[in-house]
Amino acid sequence: MSEALVTATGVTSVLGTGAAQVRALNNVSLSLNGGELVVLMGPSGSGKTTLLSVLGCMLTPTEGNVHICGLSTAGADAEELAAIRRRFIGFVFQSYHLFPTLTAAENIQLALDVRKQRGRKARARTAEVLKTVGLNHKARAFPRELSGGEQQRVAIARAIVAEPAIILADEPTAALDGTNGQAVMKILASVARVPHRAVLVVTHDTRLTNFADRVLYIEDGRITGEERPRSKIGLEELPANPLRA
Amino acid sequence: MQDVPEIQRRILAFCGFGFRLPFLRGNASEAPHVQVEHRTSPRPFTREPDMPLVLTLASRNLFQDRLRFAATLTGIVFSVVLVMVQLGLYAGFGRMVTTMIDHASADLWVVAKGTTSFEDLSLLDANLEKRLTAIRDVASVDPVVIGFSNWRLPGGAMTPVFVVASDFRQNDLLPWNIVAGKVDDLKQRGTIAADKTYFQRLGVSGLGASVEIRGYPAKIVAVTEGIRSFTTTPYIFADLASARAYTGLPPASVSHFIVRLKPGADRDRLKQDIQSAISGVEVLTPQEFANRSRSFWLFGTGAGAALFAGALLGVIVGTIIVAQTLYSSTKDHLYEFATLRAIGCAKSYIYRVILYQAVLNAVIGYTIAAAVGLIVVALTATSALPIVISKNLIGGIFLLTLVMCVVSALAAIGRTIRMDPVMVLSR
Structure with a gap:
């Protein structure tokens, strides 16, 4: 384990107004350390996605502080939050959110392009990450030509290609069968093998806890428990780290 | 692909x-979650750089x-x-409303005060020609006569034409784009130039046709091509005397004067000299006259x-x-x-x-x-x-x-x- 890459202290998030107002997060404090994969579990409506939004700098908490790699998000405007995401965070979404008009390689390269990493190096890096997720032969395939598992692997490649310190994954296996889900989780777990990188996976799937260093439980907007799985999958079962140390 | x-x-x-x-x-269709059969041969990643x-x-x-x-x-x-x-x-x-001005060999135009365009029928005293000629640095003065007239069609009906005339000896406002006949022949009284575009409308066959304008006989001795009027009324070129007859303009009147300068003369100074020597006229450069005509026809009329x-x-x-x-x-x-x-x-x-x-x-x-x-x-x-x-x-x-x-x-x-x-x- 290494230093905390993400810390949330006393985070409260109130969504909506008037009668529709909901306290989605209630005084949540947690940290995400380098070199660990944390699984966040909880029932629907428990506040998982809201917490992911706050930790991912997409939603400003009503109260509390969030630090990303030592930077406070307090008072940051939308562009500053986007810059933090660009610099430190990679996202993996449940529905992949690949660009249907771009090829697999272009989808990945887009994450570099928005970071102004272009040209030969960017293409080489894209090819390298595609190879790591086992899709180098699908570089020029469009998302519609890929299976769900392959699409999610492209989405993971997009999230990791710029080598962010933090990977946030929202239900990354929800749309996948067991085999593909396991494959995706192995890739995410291997990402977290480096001391200065961390992965947070939000999921309903209890089978994924095998990949976790820690499991956090959330309910009604509060962290209700934390445990360290006993039967964690060993390093030797994981693929090579797609992110360079 | x-x-x-x-x-x-x-x-x-x-x-x-x-x-x-x-x-x-x-591909136009979008179905991101639909799996299709993959191609057998993997393609390398070679996005156009x-x-x-x-x-x-x-x-x-x-x-x-x-x-x-x-x-x-x-x-x-x-x-x-x-x-x-x-x-x-x-x-x-x-461009069309200034076509006559653009094709005239004028250094200056002298027009009646308040003249709005080349087609403005305001009149000037013909005797001004002598006074203009007497001004220093004026090389020549060419009176221009314009006006509407009636052209008799073969069946006896009348159709309007717009007569343009100048002193053909000075070659200041001659018809252009001659496709048949000779401009020199226009120096004869009772001769005209007409544009072939209007022949059918004017009921004539072409060069040599004899016609009648406002009761006066005329003969087509030159044929032009492409001299079209934005008013759709055909232009007819004639000598000064014939034009006066066709338009009914009194001999003591002209429409405009075309002034040519002596070589090396200062146009702006001469313009001022004419303006101060003769009252009731305006002295315009070709560009000024063209702008005024354009402004009148384009904005004065709402077109x-x-x-x-x-x-x-x-x-x-x-x-x-x-x-x-x-x-x-x-x-x-x-x-x-x-x-x-x-x-x-x-x-x-x-x-x-x-x-x-x-x-x-x-x-x-x-x-x-x-x-x-x-x-x-x-x-x-x-x-x-x-x-x-x-x-x-x-x-x-x-x-x-x-x-x-x-x-x-x-x-x-x-x-x-x-x-x-x-x-x-x-x-």
Whole structure:
């Protein structure tokens, strides 16, 4: 384990107004350390996605502080939050959110392009990450030509290609069968093998806890428990780290 | 993926895209979760390095929905062609109303005070010729007579003509584009030049035809081509004496004077000298007289305003159509833009995608419209009011098209400003 890459202290998030107002997060404090994969579990409506939004700098908490790699998000405007995401965070979404008009390689390269990493190096890096997720032969395939598992692997490649310190994954296996889900989780777990990188996976799937260093439980907007799985999958079962140390 | 069709490549190369366009590999249909059979031979990752990814994304977004793209192009082409025709008519009209002034060999024009145009029927005293000639540095003074007259058709009916006359010995305002006969023959009394375009309307067969104008006999001794009047009343060139007879103008009156300077004379100084020596006249340079004529016919009559209003309508229609289609395209791709935002891209990156779409619309739409415009120009070249499209107008309309499409993108950009990246987590 290494230093905390993400810390949330006393985070409260109130969504909506008037009668529709909901306290989605209630005084949540947690940290995400380098070199660990944390699984966040909880029932629907428990506040998982809201917490992911706050930790991912997409939603400003009503109260509390969030630090990303030592930077406070307090008072940051939308562009500053986007810059933090660009610099430190990679996202993996449940529905992949690949660009249907771009090829697999272009989808990945887009994450570099928005970071102004272009040209030969960017293409080489894209090819390298595609190879790591086992899709180098699908570089020029469009998302519609890929299976769900392959699409999610492209989405993971997009999230990791710029080598962010933090990977946030929202239900990354929800749309996948067991085999593909396991494959995706192995890739995410291997990402977290480096001391200065961390992965947070939000999921309903209890089978994924095998990949976790820690499991956090959330309910009604509060962290209700934390445990360290006993039967964690060993390093030797994981693929090579797609992110360079 | 299929090869890029040759015709598409040619069209896009013509539009100025020097690089390869990978978006042409894209497919119109979108089904991201449908698995299809993979190709057996893996393709290496060789995305064309010379096209920015943001432009790739913009162009593929644009081409993805081909029906919408076609609708957008139709709107732009309609708009640009309308603007082109209206402004081309304006330019053509502006050129036609000054055609006599442009073809006269004048250093200065002396006209009655308040004269609005070459066709203004205000009169000057013919005796001014002597006073003008006496002014220092004046080389020659050529009286010009103009006026409407009646041309007798073979059946006995009358049709109006516009008579233009000057002293043919001085060659200051001669008919041009002579296709038959000789200008020198016009020095004879009772001879005229007419444009072949109007022969059918005037009921004559051509050179040598004998006609009657306001009861006076006339013979066509020169035939011109392309001297057309914006009033649709045919121009008839005649000598001064004949013109007075045809128009009923008294011998002591003329319409304008054409003044030629001695070599090396200062035109501005002479202009002032004439102005101070003779009252009740205005002394104009050819450019000033042309501007005044143009201003009168284009804006004094409302014709120019109507043409500009038509052009403005075209711009408004084009802007609305492009704005509507860009907005709906942006709405369709909102989750993609939100994804971009979620992965940390700056707003300016998204704006660039939308603006590139607008610019691509503009370039492709304009290219098609320009081709249509050239056809229209060719078709109207010999009409009563040809559409004139100059290089400046072509450049100006291209800039206008760009501005129109970029302004149209503002609504779409506004939609992305209100977009919340959290939406990608809700789906």
